[in-house]
Amino acid sequence: MNILEVNDLSKVFNLHILNEKKIEALKQINFAMKEGEIIGLTGKSGSGKSSLMKCIYRTYLASSGEIIYASRAGAIDMATADDHQVIDLRKSEITYCSQFLSVIPRVSAVDVVCENLFRIEKDKEQARETAKGMLEMLGLPTDLWDAFPVTFSGGEQQRINVARAIIARPRFLLIDEPTASLDAKTKDVVIDLISDLKKNGTSVLCISHDEYTLDRLVDRRLHLHLGEINDAAVVEAN
Amino acid sequence: MTWKEDNWLLRVRNLTKIYGDPGENTLALTGPAFNTNQCPDTDSIVACADISFDLYPGEVLGIVGESGSGKSTVVKMLYFDLEKTGGAAWLKPYNDGCINILEESNQRKRYIRNNLMGMVYQNPRDGLNFGFSSGGNIAEKLIMAGNMHVGNIRGRAYDLLEKTEVPVQRMDDRPGTFSGGMQQRVQISKAIANNPPLLFLDEVTTGLDVSVQARVLDLIRELQNMLGIAMIVVSHDLSVIRMLTDRTIVMKNGRIVESGLTDQILQDPQHAYSQLLVSSLL
Numbered sequence: 001m002n003i004l005e006v007n008d009l010s011k012v013f014n015l016h017i018l019n020e021k022k023i024e025a026l027k028q029i030n031f032a033m034k035e036g037e038i039i040g041l042t043g044k045s046g047s048g049k050s051s052l053m054k055c056i057y058r059t060y061l062a063s064s065g066e067i068i069y070a071s072r073a074g075a076i077d078m079a080t081a082d083d084h085q086v087i088d089l090r091k092s093e094i095t096y097c098s099q100f101l102s103v104i105p106r107v108s109a110v111d112v113v114c115e116n117l118f119r120i121e122k123d124k125e126q127a128r129e130t131a132k133g134m135l136e137m138l139g140l141p142t143d144l145w146d147a148f149p150v151t152f153s154g155g156e157q158q159r160i161n162v163a164r165a166i167i168a169r170p171r172f173l174l175i176d177e178p179t180a181s182l183d184a185k186t187k188d189v190v191i192d193l194i195s196d197l198k199k200n201g202t203s204v205l206c207i208s209h210d211e212y213t214l215d216r217l218v219d220r221r222l223h224l225h226l227g228e229i230n231d232a233a234v235v236e237a238n
Numbered sequence: 239m240t241w242k243e244d245n246w247l248l249r250v251r252n253l254t255k256i257y258g259d260p261g262e263n264t265l266a267l268t269g270p271a272f273n274t275n276q277c278p279d280t281d282s283i284v285a286c287a288d289i290s291f292d293l294y295p296g297e298v299l300g301i302v303g304e305s306g307s308g309k310s311t312v313v314k315m316l317y318f319d320l321e322k323t324g325g326a327a328w329l330k331p332y333n334d335g336c337i338n339i340l341e342e343s344n345q346r347k348r349y350i351r352n353n354l355m356g357m358v359y360q361n362p363r364d365g366l367n368f369g370f371s372s373g374g375n376i377a378e379k380l381i382m383a384g385n386m387h388v389g390n391i392r393g394r395a396y397d398l399l400e401k402t403e404v405p406v407q408r409m410d411d412r413p414g415t416f417s418g419g420m421q422q423r424v425q426i427s428k429a430i431a432n433n434p435p436l437l438f439l440d441e442v443t444t445g446l447d448v449s450v451q452a453r454v455l456d457l458i459r460e461l462q463n464m465l466g467i468a469m470i471v472v473s474h475d476l477s478v479i480r481m482l483t484d485r486t487i488v489m490k491n492g493r494i495v496e497s498g499l500t501d502q503i504l505q506d507p508q509h510a511y512s513q514l515l516v517s518s519l520l
Contacts, residue, residue, distance in 0.1 A: 014508075015513065016510030017510060054506075060502065060505065061506055084294055087485070106452065
C-alpha cells in the first residue's frame with residue numbers, strides 16, 4: 001500500500017511585496033511512497049527538498065497538484081484538506097522534524113522532547129522517564145535535561161529535535177537532516193532509532209546530504225534538481 | 239482521527255458590525271481592496287464584515303491585524319459587549335448549537351457569558367471591578383453562574399489565584415494595588431472561574447514589560463495544556479500568535495484577508511498584507 005502519492009505537485013511563491021516576483025520552487029513533482037519505506041531526499045541546497053517536505057506537511061500551500069496521504073481514516077489530499085483535519089493528522093499521525101530546533105521558550109529540554117508524548121501518555125512522569133531514556137541514549141549531558149534548549153549548541157539542539165520527533169512513534173515522519181551536526185557515534189544512534197521506527201511500520205521521508213546516513217538508513221533515494229525530480233537519479237538501494 | 243466536520247464548538251457566519259447608516263454600496267466600497275473601512279457614500283464605518291469561521295474544542299485560534307482592522311470587534315460581539323449588525327453564531331454546549339446566540343434575550347446572553355465563556359481584556363479595568371478585592375472579583379463571577387455556597391466560593395477563588403500564580407495572601411486586596419502583570423493574572427482567574435469551554439483573549443499582553451509578558455503567555459499556555467480550553471487570541475503581535483495558536487485569521491480593514499495554519503501563515507503567507515506583516519516580524 002502507498003502511504004503517500006504526490007501527483008503533479010508544483011509550488012510557486014508569489015511575492016506581492018516584491019513587485020509580484022515569482023519563485024518556482026517545485027515543478028510537476030510525481031512520486032509514490034510505500035508504507036514502511038524510508039526514502040532519502042537528496043539534492044543541492046535550493047533544489048526544493050525542504051519545500052517539498054513543507055508542502056507535504058502543509059506549512060507551504062501547494063500551487064497545484066495532489067498530495068494524497070493514506071491516513072488511518074482514509075485518503076486525504078494534504079494540498080486541499082481542511083485546516084482542522086491537518087491539525088488532527090499532525091497530532092495523531094504525521095510528525096515533521098525541521099533542520100533547526102524551534103521551540104516554545106522557557107520549556108525544559110525534557111518537556112520539549114515530551115510534548116508529543118504527553119498527548120498519548122497521560123502519566124506525565126512516565127512520559128518524562130521515556131524522554132530521559134532517549135536523551136541518555138543520544139548522549140545529552142544530564143545537567144542539560146532541565147535547562148532551556150534555546151541556549152544549547154547546534155548538536156545538542158539537534159539531538160533534542162530528533163528525540164522530540166520520534167518519541168511518540170509517528171506513523172509518518174518527515175525529517176530534515178537528522179544527522180548533520182552530530183559526531184559519528186551519535187549519528188549511529190540516530191540512524192538506529194529511525195530504523196527502529198521503520199520496524200514498527202513508520203514511513204520516513206528523510207532529507208540528507210550525508211552519504212553514510214543515506215547508505216545505512218534509506219531504502220531508496222529521490223534526487224531533486226532545480227525543483228524537479230531527476231528520474232535518472234532514482235536509485236534503488238541494493 | 240478524531241476530527242469530524244460537525245464537531246465544532248463555535249460556528250460564526252457572516253458576522254458584521256457597521257457604525258452609522260450603511261448605504262447600498264457600503265460593503266462593496268470598503269475593505270482591503272479600497273484600503274479603507276469607511277464608506278465613501280455614507281461615511282459609515284465597517285468595523286468588520288463577513289467574518290466566518292469554525293472553532294473546534296480545545297483549538298487555539300489567533301486573530302491578527304493592525305489596530306482598526308476589526309479584530310477586537312469580532313470577539314466583543316461574540317462576548318455580547320457589542321451588538322452585531324448582521325451575522326450569526328452558534329455555540330455547541332448551548333442548546334446543542336441549534337440557536338443563534340446573538341439573537342438570544344439579554345438574560346440568556348448573561349447565562350451564556352457567565353457559564354460558557356470567559357474574556358480577558360487588554361485593560362484590566364474592563365474585566366475587573368476595581369472596587370472589589372481580587373477574591374471578590376472571582377466570587378462575583380462564580381455567584382453569577384449560580385454558585386451560592388460562601389465557603390466553596392472562597393476555596394475556589396483561592397485555588398484559581400494559586401493556579402494563576404497570584405500571591406494568595408493578597409486575595410483580599412483590591413486589584414488597583416497590584417502590578418499590571420498581576421492584574422492580568424486576576425483577570426485570567428476570573429475568566430476561567432466557571433470552567434468555560436471557550437476563552438477570549440483580547441491583546442492581553444500588550445503594554446506589559448517583556449519579561450512580565452513572557453510569564454503571562456507561559457501561564458496562558460499552561461492553562462491551555464491543563465484545561466484543554468478553546469481560545470480566540472486577538473493580537474497585533476505575531477510572536478504572541480506564533481507562541482499560542484494552531485490556526486490564524488489575518489484581518490485588514492474589517493475583513494478576513496487570509497486564514498490558515500499558523501505555521502503556514504508565518505512561512506507561506508498568501509495575501510500581500512500577510513506578507514507585509516510577516517516581513518515586519520522582528
